[in-house]
Amino acid sequence: MPVSRDTAPEPHSAGSPDNADTVSQNGTSPQRDQSPLALTSVQTSAEPVWIKPGSAEFRRISIALFLAGYATFSLIYCVQPLLPELANHFAVGPAESSLALSLTTGFLAFAILLAGAVSEAAGRKQLMLVSMCVASILNLIAPFLSDWHAFLVVRALEGLILGGVPAVAMAYLAEEIDPKGLGMAMGIYISGTAIGGLSGRVVIGFLTDLFGWHVALGAMGALGLFAALGFAVLLPASRNFVRRPGFQVRYHLRAWSGHLTHAGLPFVFLIGAFAMGCFVTIFNYVGFRLSDAPYGLSQSQIGLIFVVYLCGSVTSSIAGALSDKLGRGPVLVVGLLLAGLGIALTIMDSLVGIIGGIVILTSGFFVAHSIASGWVGRLANGAKGHASSLYLLAYYLGSSIMGSAGGWFWAQGGWNAVAGFAGALLVCALLCGLYLWRLASIAEQVTISSQIEQDAGELQGELADARQGSL
Numbered sequence: 001m002p003v004s005r006d007t008a009p010e011p012h013s014a015g016s017p018d019n020a021d022t023v024s025q026n027g028t029s030p031q032r033d034q035s036p037l038a039l040t041s042v043q044t045s046a047e048p049v050w051i052k053p054g055s056a057e058f059r060r061i062s063i064a065l066f067l068a069g070y071a072t073f074s075l076i077y078c079v080q081p082l083l084p085e086l087a088n089h090f091a092v093g094p095a096e097s098s099l100a101l102s103l104t105t106g107f108l109a110f111a112i113l114l115a116g117a118v119s120e121a122a123g124r125k126q127l128m129l130v131s132m133c134v135a136s137i138l139n140l141i142a143p144f145l146s147d148w149h150a151f152l153v154v155r156a157l158e159g160l161i162l163g164g165v166p167a168v169a170m171a172y173l174a175e176e177i178d179p180k181g182l183g184m185a186m187g188i189y190i191s192g193t194a195i196g197g198l199s200g201r202v203v204i205g206f207l208t209d210l211f212g213w214h215v216a217l218g219a220m221g222a223l224g225l226f227a228a229l230g231f232a233v234l235l236p237a238s239r240n241f242v243r244r245p246g247f248q249v250r251y252h253l254r255a256w257s258g259h260l261t262h263a264g265l266p267f268v269f270l271i272g273a274f275a276m277g278c279f280v281t282i283f284n285y286v287g288f289r290l291s292d293a294p295y296g297l298s299q300s301q302i303g304l305i306f307v308v309y310l311c312g313s314v315t316s317s318i319a320g321a322l323s324d325k326l327g328r329g330p331v332l333v334v335g336l337l338l339a340g341l342g343i344a345l346t347i348m349d350s351l352v353g354i355i356g357g358i359v360i361l362t363s364g365f366f367v368a369h370s371i372a373s374g375w376v377g378r379l380a381n382g383a384k385g386h387a388s389s390l391y392l393l394a395y396y397l398g399s400s401i402m403g404s405a406g407g408w409f410w411a412q413g414g415w416n417a418v419a420g421f422a423g424a425l426l427v428c429a430l431l432c433g434l435y436l437w438r439l440a441s442i443a444e445q446v447t448i449s450s451q452i453e454q455d456a457g458e459l460q461g462e463l464a465d466a467r468q469g470s471l
Contacts, residue, residue, distance in 0.1 A: 049239045053181030057236050061176065062188045064235035065169050069192025071132045071227035072165045074200035075139050075158060076104055078220040080283060081201045081303050084291050085213045090148040095407030098284050103152055104159035105280075106400035111163020112392040113256075118164075124172045124238050131164030132228035139221030143214035166392050171385035174377030175240045180324065186374040187320025194316060194366055198309030199223070205303020255383035259390055264439050265379050267432040271372045272395035274429035275336065277402025278422040279365045282343065284403050285410045285418050286358065295351060308359045312366030319367040320374060328371045328378075329437025335367025336430045343423050347416060368429070369395075375436070398425075 051057045079086065079100045087097040118127060138158045145151045169189060177185045200220060207216035259265050286305070290297045315335075323331045342361025346354050373391060380387035402425060409417040 048175075050178035051176050051236075051239075052178050053184060058177070058181065058185070060234045060236060061173075062185060064231050065173065065185075065189045066192030066195070067227040067231045067234070068128055068132065068165050068169055069189050069194075070196035070199065071136065071224040071231070072162050073193040073196030074220055074227075075135050075196075075224050076108065076162065076200070077101070077197045078139070078200035078204045078217060079104075079155065081205050081287055081299065081306065082208065082213050082217070083284065084287055085208065085299065086151075089213070090151070092148060093407075094285070094288050094410060095404065098404050098407050099152055100155050101280075101284065102400045102404040103156040104162075105396045105403070107156045107159035108163050108166075109159075109393045109396035109400060111160045112166055112396065113163075113389045115163040115165075115168060115389060124168050124175075125235050127164040128168050128172075128235075129228060129232050131161050132224060132231065135161045136221045136224030136228060139224060140218050142221075143217045166388075168385065168388075170373060170377060170388035170392075172238065174380070174384045174388070176238060179378070182377060183320035183324040183374050184317070185320075186377070187317040187370050190316040190320070190366060190370045190373065191312070191314070194309045194312035197312075198306055201306035201309070202303045205300045205306075208303075209298060209300040252386065255386040256390060258383070259380060259387045262379065262381075264436055265376065265387060265390070267436050268372050268375050268379065269391050269394040271332070271368065271429045271432045271436075272391050273398030273402075274425045274432070275339070275365055275368050275372070275398070276395045277398035278339065278343070278425040278429070279361070280399045280403035281406035281409075281418060281422045281425070282346065282358070282361060285406055285415070286346070286354075288410065289415050290351075290354070305355060305358060308355075308362045311359055311363045315363045316366040316370035319370045323371050323374065327440060328375050329433070329440045332368055332371040332375075332433045333430065333437060335364045335371065336426055336433055338364025339368065340364070340423060340426045340430075343419050343426065347419050368433075 051061065083094065083097045083100065086092070086100055087094060090097075115127060115131075135158045138154055138161065142151060142154045142158075145154060170186070173182065173185050173189060203223075204213075204216045204220060207219055283306075287302050289295070290302055290305070319331050319335065339361050342357045342359070342364060345357025345360060348354060348357070373388075376387050376391045377384055402421075406418055406421060409421045413420075
């Protein structure tokens, strides 16, 4: 079982029946993606052509997917610091106001599941670009809506459309980047999501204080369109992707089922769900806490707290590089423990203590998310887009369901209840992480034992040949 970080990457040869992402069904030479949106020539060889870390194309891909992560997550989370504003403007409660985010992430979760399958026929780059553009336009429309339910419908549609980015981005990286540099590339993409989350929360806070939340929300849509333009110019064509025409239901069901019965992948999916549920719960309701007495922070002051996303940008990149050297298991567990320490600190009454706890929570969360998302591409045996979509389905369902459930804890027991709920979710994620670490250790031992046996067999063969020669 390919759990260890040292396990060889999946083969891309035409003779491999399990490699559904690279081999056509009829066994002939696959038809490569040659969209006019692709900016470089497309490799037609059945063998993978990896993009090496440090190359010009690696840098282009890193910047392009950084922009994709930025646009996606700034559009998703730009309403999070506005939840108190939305509650006042539309006369709804805290839990109901959280639907402006929870519906987006909930529809995003199911859209991601389908997007991974649709991209097999439509192409990776095309789907990501269209999703970014349409979602940005919807964000421009939302501020003009005066009805709360209409506003929620638009936010839900944004989630549905944005599903075309996250799963496909992860699959693109897993297919194109040399496995030795995949952790670094995935970390850079995750850092883009962190910066997007930062911009969506911090910039909109200042704009809201200056011009009102209507202008602020529209400005985030405009920034998303600019990011989409940069993405379109920079991202190279897929080299190792094979288009599969049509929507083949049996193929997609078989691919999803295979990942769900994998020995390790379901636990990676659960880590994504629990960790994200914890993270969003804290950030959904900390604004309500800090805008009330005794803190009484303004919208821009609350938005400044989200600058801690810079820590997530840094730690996700560092974690990706460390996982390539030390293994994913230990780095993942350390990230989850850091996040738990951060939650504990937020229970303090001191504003400095609360902010310090959020910094540590954010750093730990992005370590865990970077490692888990990279682990998906490494564990998946073929159909990597489907594996990524299942991870992100769990990830955003955790955000949607647990993020809204946190409103009940806030109403019943205040911040201590919210922190306790978030801490329980982290414990569940930690148990899954420890199990995966154990599986990785076992797999590495099996790999070493097999190599020793192979070397011993080769030595015995050489000795036999030597004796035969002496005779």
